[in-house]
Structures are given as C-alpha cells and as structure tokens.
Amino acid sequence: MTEVRGNNLDPWYSHYAQRTAGLSASEVRALFAVASRPEVVSLAGGMPYVSALPEELVAGAAERAVRKHGPVALQYGSGQGTPRLREQILEVMALEGIRASADDVVVTTGSQHALELMSKLFLDPGDVVIAEGPSYVTALTVFRSFQAEVAHTAMDEHGMVPQALRDTIARLREEGRSIKLLYTIPSFQNPMGVTMPWERRMEVLEIARENGILVLEDNPYGLLYFDQAPPQAMRSIEEAGVVYLGTFSKTLAPGLRVGWAVAPHAIREKLVLANEAAVLSPSSFAQTLISEYLSTADWRGQIDTFRGVYRERRDAMLGALAEHLPGLSWTVPAGGFYVWLRLPAGLDAKAMLPRAVKELVAYTPGTAFYADGGGRDAMRLSFCYPEPDFIREGIRRLANVVSGELTLLGEFTKTGPLTLPAPAPDGVLPPSIG
C-alpha cells in the first residue's frame, strides 16, 4: 500500500484527522488505470460481467421506476431502505438458508458502505479486526481508515482454519488487545476462491461465541456457485452474533450501488442512524429499479445465466493454468470470481507486475490482500470479466512472464536458469498457506 499523506505543498497538512494518515491508495486502484487499456488482458479487477443482463428488462425497470413510482423513487426515503425492497431481500437470502424479518435489514450504498458503517460504529483506534489472510482489499482499507489493526488468521483450501483462529485470539488476548470483529467471506472467498464447509462454519461460530466476538459475514458470491450450492450462510444458524452483508452488485449490477446488512436489533438501529448521517437515505431510485426488476424478471434464472458464464470462464482459466503453468499451484474455486495462484520460490508478484503489464497481462499481487506485508509470493487472478479466449491468452502471457522472471532470477543468483517446479498432485494448494 502507498501511504498518501499531506505534505508541505498542502496548506491543510496539519489539519487532517489522525485517521487520515491511515487512508491509503490500494494497489488494485493503481492497477485499474493501467489495466483498462484495451490491449491488456486484465485478470486484476473484480468487475461482474453485466453485459449478460437482460437489457430489455433492466431498461423497463428503470423506466417504470420513473413513470410508475416517480414521486417516491425520485424523493428522499427511509434511512433503512424501502419496505418493498427489504421484503424482496428476504426472498434472496432465503436461497442461502437465512430467515429474517424485513425489520432486521438495512439497505446500504453497496455492501461496501455497510462495511464502512459497521467500522464507524465499532472501531476505536487500536482495536483489532481479525480477518482471513488474505482478505478483501477494500475491507482492510476501511478497517484501517478507522485506525483499527487487522490481524490475519491462517487459511487452507477449506477457508479459515479453526485452530489457527483460536491461536490468533489467544495471542491477541495475551497482548491485551481489544478484538471487535471477526471478518469472514465464507463462500468463494475474495481473493482465494475457497469455501468453508458447514462443520467449519459452526466451529468458527462457536469460537466467536466463546470469545464474545461479533462475526461480520460478507457474502457477495454465495449464489454464484458452479455445481452445487455452498453450505448455508453462517447467519442461517446464528442471529445474535452475526452481522450479515449481502449485495446486488454480483447478481444484478454494481453500478446501482445497492447492498444490505442484516443485524441484531440494537446494532440494526445504530446502522440506520449511521446511514442517515452518512447519506440521509440510500437511493430511492436504485431501490425502486431493483424492486421492479425483481418483480418482473426471472431473477433466479438470471443468476443461473451468470453461473454458466462464470463457470465457463473458471474452466478456461483452470485449463490454461494446467497447460501453461503446470508446475505451480492454485486454488480451484467452486464459485465466485477468483483463483489464487502461488508463484515459485524466489518470485515476487508485486515486483513482477510491471513486466507483466509490459507483456499485456495484469493481475493483483497478493500483497494487496494482506495488511501485514504478506502475500508477495502469490497473486489473485480474476476470471469474472474477460471472455474465455482472453483468459487463455492472459494466462499464456503470464506464463511467459513467469518463465522470464525465473530466467532472470537464475542469472541473478548465478545458479543458471531455474525452471518451473514439477506439478503438484492435483494443482491444488496444500493446507495452511495463509
């Protein structure tokens, strides 16, 4: 992360709040500028493939939001969100086993804003948030922007490792730290693509309960499974200890900026107040448009369409990895947007990036997903946005870059060019890579 601070060219340098020193530009952000050039195959961003949406139905929903519901859709609304959309959100969440009341739901400006509001409500300077290592980059940015510290807890191919979580908590307790939140993405995790089995979800919940730690369950990808549905949401069996975050960004469109939080009553009440202070009310127009879409389109069928699109792209990526980088190891996601690729020893994904961009392929270095400098030997590869042929071409280019780096490394260490290591048994990462 590049720290951005005031300097002596900024007359207001000494006026900023202390927390502003912790506000940093993510590597992902800098990448977006580079990777948006059309000749670059970008495996960096997490943009959903919105071109798969039914234009006719979305345009119709937008038009009806004005013509049928204009005086409400164009006006200020409730800080909690419209009752109609909150009822519809219950139907969406029921697909993942969640039973809730519309009164428990707070509509937010994307689930990103729910992360911001939860951080504002809970985090004092010096507090700790436990998060998977690696974890979603802009969640880490938000936690740090409230001067909290992120403590990563190790993962394996089944997500967060319960014993590692116990150890992390014990260590933090010993250090006298105040642990405020346990942040997790249990299904098709960003950036690793792995999924926590049901037993492990229960174990993690039990650990959180024993230790009085509030779980922040972020679930943007749960409905985007490729073969079978992932285990039900953690919120499906635990109400009092979980704040659940959902979004329409991946099942409909991120440009609408509509997500939601489901929270225990007292927290929900404060989320609404914080939401009102921050934006008065979430967009009535976007909410009305989504309500119209959900009530007229076959939205479940549309999610099936997305599943097919992303499954094909996942397959293209895994196939190309097996063909061009057979000696490396990577995760095999059963849903979502991402593969996590481990580089051969000695390579540094961040240092290698400029060379990759020169070879017209972009990815996100693993370091972006760690608050503690970890992840240099890994990268996130997104298969959500490019067409399958571009994905294959991107991986081919990436393999060239890796080979070139290995050659350079060999020259530098004077041991002769290194070659790609031999294939792992099934191309899957070994346990405990966190």
Added chain:
Amino acid sequence: MTEVRGNNLDPWYSHYAQRTAGLSASEVRALFAVASRPEVVSLAGGMPYVSALPEELVAGAAERAVRKHGPVALQYGSGQGTPRLREQILEVMALEGIRASADDVVVTTGSQHALELMSKLFLDPGDVVIAEGPSYVTALTVFRSFQAEVAHTAMDEHGMVPQALRDTIARLREEGRSIKLLYTIPSFQNPMGVTMPWERRMEVLEIARENGILVLEDNPYGLLYFDQAPPQAMRSIEEAGVVYLGTFSKTLAPGLRVGWAVAPHAIREKLVLANEAAVLSPSSFAQTLISEYLSTADWRGQIDTFRGVYRERRDAMLGALAEHLPGLSWTVPAGGFYVWLRLPAGLDAKAMLPRAVKELVAYTPGTAFYADGGGRDAMRLSFCYPEPDFIREGIRRLANVVSGELTLLGEFTKTGPLTLPAPAPDGVLPPSIG
C-alpha cells in the same frame, strides 16, 4: 436530540466505538413518521417537489442509461465520479460564478456524503467545527458523530455576523481548542432562509484566511432564488481555503443521491480515497442518468420552473403568517425552502409540537438546529413540499395552536390569558437572533 446507546438488552453494548455514543436520532427524523400521515399538513420536512419534473425526459434518461450506456452505467466506476458528469457539473457551478477544473470535482452520494467524508478526513475527537446558529441538522449530526464539538456563531437577517465570528474564534483560541472547519450555508440558509451579502462573504473569507480555518461552503439552494440571483458563491473568489458542496437533490431529484465536492488538490485526492473506502465508487447509473438528463432536457428552464413553484409557496406562507400570526416575527427568504419563525416569549416550540400534531400540522422545532440546546423559542417552517392551499391551512392551524398555548400559559402563570404581541414593523426578525 435523543441519545441512542446500547443498553443491557444489547449483548454488544460494550463493543461499540466511543463515537457511537454521539450518534443520535434527530427530532426531524422522529417527526417524519408522524408527519407523513396524509391528514397532517407537514411544514417539517425539506423534500423538494419532484412532481414538477418532466416525467418524459427523466424516464427517457433512465432508459437510455441502460440501453445506450449499460456496460458502463451498470458497472463499477471511478471513485471520483464519471468525467462526463464532472464536466457538466462545471456548467452548473458556472451559474454561481465558480470556475474550476473537472479534476477538482468529486462526485458523492448526495452532498450529505461529502459532509461525512470531509468530517472523516478532518475531525479528531474534541476538534471544533464553527457553524451558524442555527444550522443544518444533519451536518451537526455528522460533525458530532466524529466526536467533534459544534460551536455556533450568531446570525442576523444577513447571515453569519462577522464580528460574532471573530469573537467566537477568539474565545475558542483562548480555550485552546482546535478549530478545524467553518461550516456555512451562505444562500437561503437552512433553517433560517437568510442570505449573506457579497461584502459579508468576503469578510468571512478574510477572517477564515487570517485564522487558518478551512471553509466548508454548502450550497444546495443557491440556484433556487425567487427574484434575483444571490451573490456568487464564496468558492468563486477563493480556491485554496474553501471546500464547496453542491447537489442535484434540489435542482433534479434527491432519490438519485448525487452531489459533489470541489476541493483544493490535496484535499480532493484524499476525498477520492475516502469515497472509495466508503462506497468503492458513486453510482455509475445515477451519474449516467443525470448526464443524459442534462444533455437532453432544458435543465436551466426546469430550474426556472422550480423557482416559480417555490416562489408561489413562499408567498402563500408569508401571506398566511401575516394574516394569522401578525404579532410574531419571521424571516423573509428570497429563495430556498425555509422560513424561520420566532414564537412569543414563554412558548417552547418543542414542547408545543405534540399539540400541533394533534391539530394536524407539523414543523421542526428550533432546537433541532442547535447543538447546544438553543432554539426553543423558534421553529423552521418548510414551504417546499405542500401545495399553497395546504400551506395556508397549515399556518391557520399553527396559529390556533399558538393561541391555545398562550391561553394555557396565561392560566398557568395566573395572570390571565396572554394575547399575541403587536406586529413587528415588517414581520422580519431583528438583527442578532442567533
């Protein structure tokens, strides 16, 4: 304000951040629930009259946002906002004398979110924000939600009083306080409806400059003048010391939640980072819709239409006040949404509100607009939303309530019923009522 805190029914009571104790439900918020009953004439809210919008053009803009620009409008976007809309915002601001570059503009989720982001960037616990007394209720809420203290500075019928501002700053300096922002609404102020003349704007800027205080100029109403345009924005002559906030909520529609900030370069850079942390990017869809509207509709003509609507309602309110409450004093706004009414000695606007609602009229008690308990003897009356006949009926009901309260007060003090005081010369508030 009603303080909302955790209690022993909330298992997470001890987990909240310190700032959460300062998060409070405003009186305006509680009122919305009551005043939304159709039989109540609400002079309480600040909802623009969106029914005056050209449905055809807005629906067309919404439809084209999907059909013509779908892949961009439905996707994540830049944390600073779309280049196209930022260019168009320059045209809007040029009407108030502001010259800026599109690079200086940050699009936000309503200008409310710009207030939140500025507070997050600048306010440490214990810092002071100087604001007009009275001032916009949800700005006060935001400043306090970051544990800053609001120091009110006195107003008269020409807005903030320069000498009072000097005195306020001197007092705070003597107390060793750190003054971070001077928050002002120079044109058609919320809640008083008054406007700062040009000379006074320059004097206030000079005082801020001398004292190294950043000015936060909030200008939602400037284009909604009734006869002649107000003085140009403070940002029109001062770039380095002013962060300017604008919005489409009053000239188009608040349901889209699109506003903006114009800030000096270093601050603008941090605003973008804070915006990205909070919401990733402002809604691409809402921005595209507005760009389409601005490029196809006669938006300047539409603002003229709004001016006519609100002028007629202002006239209805002033006429009804002169007819039914001739002994009281009130401000005479030359634009915007609000009249500020001073009650006879001994009456308390907050205490009187339940009786008013029983008589089917609602207003916002003056106390909502003070962080320090001031304003009990005043109320804000909004003329933006109800039709003129409803405004007249509302003021008639309000006069009954005031008469009834005066009678009660007379009985209580055993001096016999009081009557309304004699009219002030022109119904306008005397200087220095802040």
